[in-house]
Amino acid sequence: MRRRLVISYLLLMVLVLVALETPLAATLASRETDRIRADRLADATRFASLAGPALRGNVPGPVGGELAAYDELYGIRAAVVDRDGRTVVVSPGWSGGPQTAAALESALVGQQFSAPEAVWPWVDGPLVVAVPINDGGEVLGAVVTATPAAEVRRTVTAWWLLLAGIGLLAVLACVSTAFGLAGWVLRPVTELDAVTHEIAEGDRGARVQHRLGPPELRRLAASFNNMADVVSDVMDRQRAFVAHASHQLRNPLTALRLRVEELGSSLTDPDGLAEHRLALEETDRLARVLDALLTLARAEREENQRITVDAAELAASRVAAWEPLARHRSVTLRLAAEGPAYARTVPTAVDQALDALIDNAVKFSGKQGVVTVTVRHADDGVLLQVADTGPGMTPDQLEQATERFWRAPDAQNVEGAGLGLTIVAVLVDASDGRLTMRPGDRCGLVAEVWFPAPEDGPAIVRPVDPALVRA
Structure with missing residues (x-):
């Protein structure tokens, strides 16, 4: 422009x-x-x-x-x-x-x-x-x-050359003045464009200087800042509400579960015991939903922070953590890594993404199934792949898989809250990565998460590992 x-x-x-x-x-x-x-x-x-x-x-x-x-x-x-x-x-x-x-x-x-x-x-x-x-x-x-x-x-040629020189000087002065004037006029627009990209990338605190440029553009910058403040406040209130609601609901839910457990000792009727067991399962399911909501709110709030981690080391840790459950369900859980693979992500992005993907893979692979976790370098970054031998998803289901609380029609009776892939998508997006899912070569589902490599060398920041909850 x-x-x-x-x-x-x-x-x-x-x-x-x-x-x-x-x-x-x-x-x-x-x-x-x-x-x-x-x-x-x-x-x-x-x-x-x-x-x-x-x-x-x-x-x-x-x-x-x-x-x-x-x-x-x-x-x-x-x-x-x-x-x-x-x-x-x-x-x-x-x-x-x-x-x-x-x-x-x-x-x-x-x-x-x-x-x-x-x-x-x-x-x-x-x-x-x-x-x-x-x-x-x-x-x-x-x-x-x-x-x-x-x-x-x-003589006439000399006069004309003098006129041409004066004209050239005037053109150069015009170009210099035009660049200065255009810069003064467009500086608010340029800054508005840059701030818009910063906000789109997750920096909700970015604002435009509203004292630059013509009065009309200064008013536009002030209006944009007001709009950004309102949107940021609404998002903060929404996330705070989800976090507070999830946190506040856990206390009565914990008390309810204790009371239900105490009632179990006084039940002798087989039907009553079965209903008691189902009630406990429902309270556990509700607790998982609340934990997933807390995890999602925390992931959306921390999207601007970046740390450098060894994705291969974290993948080995998560595979070791899920190995007992996989063995209990007769599922073979394997890891294929090329050695250190450094990635720059938001805190706990690799951990929680692998937890959600491995959980789904183990859950849907069935007995004698195989889940393979692969870590390798690709496209100037790190690619983590989780492949299973389960039923997989149709193309239509893959398009809806990251929607909140979405469950496949044939998975309604399988435990879960429908938030695992949503959390993965939020964490990957906040890390400037990408999430792709596709059917396996023969069967099952292949989920791939790509994270960018660090720009300033392989220095690793090892955050304190929080208690990770299966979504």
Whole structure:
């Protein structure tokens, strides 16, 4: 946009310069030509006053010597002709031509003649002047001079070059001023664009300086800041509500579960014991939902922090943590890593993403299933892949898998809250990574999480591992 503004200012300046300097250049050429023309007319008039004896007695008289000295001194050729157009006296370098013939024809009818009207640098030819020789109102002949115009052309060219230099300086000044003016006008827009990208990337505290640029853009910046404050406040309230609600609900839920457990000791009826067991399972399921909501709120709130971790080491830790559950469900859990794989993520992103993906893989692989966790370098970052041998998902289900509380139709009876993949998507997005899921080559599902590599070397920050909850 700045380039367009500068080009607009420059085009306007060039048009103004053309409109001003073109007539000025023509005026300078005409003025220089008129100056030379006036001198030649004065000289020709003087020669005409001396040409009387030459025309009356057919003798050169003083005009012959004058023309010779004139030609030798100034290089200007001249000639005197009678009323019949016959040459009477000429300078040594005289040579006629179409231009002098036209000049003599006009002068012999009693009119002064000069051509051209203006000497242009690109037009060759002399400056021709002719005046009649009168005697008592009778035209006896004419005097014609042919002045070389090279000097005039050089003078006109010098004036034009001076005008071009002045115009170039004006254009450079215009460009400099235009860049400054465009920068002043567009600085709020540029900053607004940068702040918008910062907010989109997760920095909700970024704001625009509203004291820059024209008043209209300053008002726009102030309105944008107000809008960003309102949106940020609404998001903070929403996340705080989810976190507080989840936290506050855990206390009565814990008390309810204790009371239900105490009731179990007084039940002897088999049906009552079954209902008691189902009630305990429902309280455990509700506790998992609340923990998942707390994890999701915490992940969205911490999206701006970045740490460097060894994804391969964390993957080995999570595989070891899930190995007992996988063995209990007759699922083979394997790890394939290429050694240290450094990634830059938000805190606990790798841990929680692997927890959610391994949990789903083990849960849906079934007995004798195989879950493979792979860590490798890819695309200037680290790729973590969790592949299982379960039923997998259809393309439509893959599109909905990261929606909150979404459950596949054939998984309604499987324990879970429908928030695991949502948490993974939030953590990956906050880490500037990407989450992709696709069907396996033969069966099952392949979930891949990519995190960017650190830009400043493999220094590792080992955060305190919080208690991770299966979503």
